[in-house]
Amino acid sequence: MKNKRSSQWFQTPGYHGMARRAWLRSEGYPADVFDGKPIVGICNSWSELNNCNAHLREVATAVKRGVLAAGGIPLEFPTISLGEMFMLPTTMMFRNLMAMDVEESIRANPLDAVVLLCGCDKTTPAQLMGAASADIPAIVVPGGPMLAGQFQGQRLGSGTDGRKLFDLYRTGRLTDEEWSEVEGCIARTSGHCTVMGTASTMTSLAEALGMTLPGSASIPAPDSRRMAIAELSGRAVVELIEKGLTPSRVLTREAFENAITVLMALGGSTNAVVHLIAIAGRVGIRLTLDDFDRIARKTPCVVNVKPSGEYLMEDLFHAGGVPAVMNRIAGLLHGGCATVNGKTIGENIATTHSANDDVIRPRDRALSAEGGIAVLCGNLAPDGAVIKVTAASAELLQHRGPAYVFETRDQMMAEIDRDDLPVDRNTVLVMRNCGPKGAPGFPEWGHIPMPRKLLQQGVTDMVRISDARMSGTSFGTVILHVAPESAVGGPLAVVKTGDEIVLDVGARKLELAVAQDEIEGRLASFQVPPRHYERGYGRLFLDHVTQANLGCDFDFLMPEVNR
Numbered sequence: 165m166k167n168k169r170s171s172q173w174f175q176t177p178g179y180h181g182m183a184r185r186a187w188l189r190s191e192g193y194p195a196d197v198f199d200g201k202p203i204v205g206i207c208n209s210w211s212e213l214n215n216c217n218a219h220l221r222e223v224a225t226a227v228k229r230g231v232l233a234a235g236g237i238p239l240e241f242p243t244i245s246l247g248e249m250f251m252l253p254t255t256m257m258f259r260n261l262m263a264m265d266v267e268e269s270i271r272a273n274p275l276d277a278v279v280l281l282c283g284c285d286k287t288t289p290a291q292l293m294g295a296a297s298a299d300i301p302a303i304v305v306p307g308g309p310m311l312a313g314q315f316q317g318q319r320l321g322s323g324t325d326g327r328k329l330f331d332l333y334r335t336g337r338l339t340d341e342e343w344s345e346v347e348g349c350i351a352r353t354s355g356h357c358t359v360m361g362t363a364s365t366m367t368s369l370a371e372a373l374g375m376t377l378p379g380s381a382s383i384p385a386p387d388s389r390r391m392a393i394a395e396l397s398g399r400a401v402v403e404l405i406e407k408g409l410t411p412s413r414v415l416t417r418e419a420f421e422n423a424i425t426v427l428m429a430l431g432g433s434t435n436a437v438v439h440l441i442a443i444a445g446r447v448g449i450r451l452t453l454d455d456f457d458r459i460a461r462k463t464p465c466v467v468n469v470k471p472s473g474e475y476l477m478e479d480l481f482h483a484g485g486v487p488a489v490m491n492r493i494a495g496l497l498h499g500g501c502a503t504v505n506g507k508t509i510g511e512n513i514a515t516t517h518s519a520n521d522d523v524i525r526p527r528d529r530a531l532s533a534e535g536g537i538a539v540l541c542g543n544l545a546p547d548g549a550v551i552k553v554t555a556a557s558a559e560l561l562q563h564r565g566p567a568y569v570f571e572t573r574d575q576m577m578a579e580i581d582r583d584d585l586p587v588d589r590n591t592v593l594v595m596r597n598c599g600p601k602g603a604p605g606f607p608e609w610g611h612i613p614m615p616r617k618l619l620q621q622g623v624t625d626m627v628r629i630s631d632a633r634m635s636g637t638s639f640g641t642v643i644l645h646v647a648p649e650s651a652v653g654g655p656l657a658v659v660k661t662g663d664e665i666v667l668d669v670g671a672r673k674l675e676l677a678v679a680q681d682e683i684e685g686r687l688a689s690f691q692v693p694p695r696h697y698e699r700g701y702g703r704l705f706l707d708h709v710t711q712a713n714l715g716c717d718f719d720f721l722m723p724e725v726n727r
Contacts, residue, residue: 180693187224194624203236203237206278206279210281213247213250220486223281229301230397253256253604257607258289259442264294270300276301280292282307301409304375305399308382312358326637329346333618354386357477358477361431367381369588372423372425424459430465430469434633435633441714445717452713461534465534466531467523468531472536482523492511492518498508538550544701549649553669556639564666565664569661570594572597593629594629597702599631600711602652608632611634629665647713665677
């Protein structure tokens, strides 16, 4: 077999070749394991500290069956795993660390190809970033979404409905007993969130990029077809070795444009903007916020899944999954892009169709004429900001109101339920020091809770602005990723309570209605806040992380060449 990288380890004459073969034979492998068989690494992000990925040991077993059936030798190895619900200050702090772990584990070991087992929000982009940098044949096998829970006759979408029910609990409309019942049923199986949150978005985009077998992304985690496609992926990755089909040949600029198009059609997570920029950067492709906005303006949002719509990921799977979505928007895609099954995107989606036109809408009945995410610019966000339009309130997409500023998330959490909080429905809540360096780590703090006093008045949404991210399961008129962030002296750092803020999503404008010389004067007295870390990985992160509009990767991991 051509392109057998592992032969450098095992076919070396002399002592070292013998010792490596002997050490692998100590695991119980027979001597003929080295007779020309390719070595396939199974990169497993399983962890009991990551409920989304807790079933990946079983998925790995299915992948191994496929690798063996195709004549390869599967060798499973672990990496760190990023459990979205547990890690502090945020999993985003450690995405780049996991990407480095994946890359160096691949690079340092005798692997001819690798299968990436992922699911939870940051595990998919981290594995794609690492594999793109290592650039040996690779295929992604997502773990799939969990099944929906049930509460008082309502199907629950994890994350999205939990937040809505929490507002009911905060205002006394759910009892302690009912809230406990929600806890027991909202996440009832293994797998990641069953709405179009970041996890579902990123596995869908891995498929749109051509890095998974068609249909992989949305199969529910407990479904037997999840194991079947894992086994087929094990077979397929062995074929990639002979073809020499590496990530750099799949992850082209056209493939990333396809992924952005699918992101907009899905009404997917705003976090995908940061992750796609970072993944593309690893193969020397510079994506900009302008690319996202350009594609959003011509791509309708056709997927009716929470939080933008009303259905859940298992409904999307039954309706045809990502292939059916891509078929709906085929005219907007680069159909000639290569994929890991050896066919082009166009060939893979040619015979697919939607089995439910309310879940995957025809373009003439789209949820919105433009994509789910809009990019905003202006003197408050010189390097851009994003808003998930399909999860926002239409009447707030053009708004002018006075700011109420929170210096930190801690201040916001301490004040948000005050009965005397001086805000009304027209106020624009502003929260700063929540970006990559300021928080630190760029956490999902951007979904500032609605003030309790307004919820009690029946107000369910208002404009909120921060330099944080928010969960893809969140909703509301929330402006995120303001760049440059406040902690490095971006204009968000000098907004004062009472300043007027102008939002015009149609015009893609986010403006502080303050004279430019006044803004510059305030910035002249800005002082950088104290560093959060002076040693270890935290210091490495602060010293080298880029801003949101550049993907928040480490500057030293991004190649100089851009296509």
